[in-house]
Amino acid sequence: MAQTLVPHLVNDLGAEQIRIGVKEFQCMGATPPHDHPHVYLDMGDETQLVCPYCSTLYVHDPALAQSESEPPGAVFAATAPPGAPEA
Template identity: 70%
Template sequence: MAQTVVPHFVNDKGVDRIAIGVKEFQCMGAAPPHDHPHVFLDMGHEAQIVCPYCSTLFLHEPSLGATESEPDGCVYVATAPPGAPAA
């Protein structure tokens, strides 16, 4: 079975809208430890969706890649804490 990574987005900048290059993703609200429940959102045939937790409006922008956003810096990338063993 093939695995796909679902991008996670955060709104640490506090903007009202974020353009993204995918239609299926997870919204975290803010980076941990200030995140809300990670909610899976699917735009389906629409070009926008509002997160029910943080009210961020996500707009689908096909010219963006799966790990890009406008404004920049809204894609969450998990990092291991210092001293954690490598996977």
């Protein structure tokens, strides 16, 4: 079974709007431990979507890559805790 990575997004800056290069993602609200429940969001045919938890407006920008956002830093990069076994 093929898996695709669904980007996790955060709004640590408190931006009213975040432009992203994907239409399917998970919103975390903020970086843990200040995150809200991680909710899967899909814009479908639309070009924007508001997170029902944190009210961040996400706007699809096809000029951005999956790992990019405007303002920068909204794509969350998870890291393993120190001492965790490598996969």
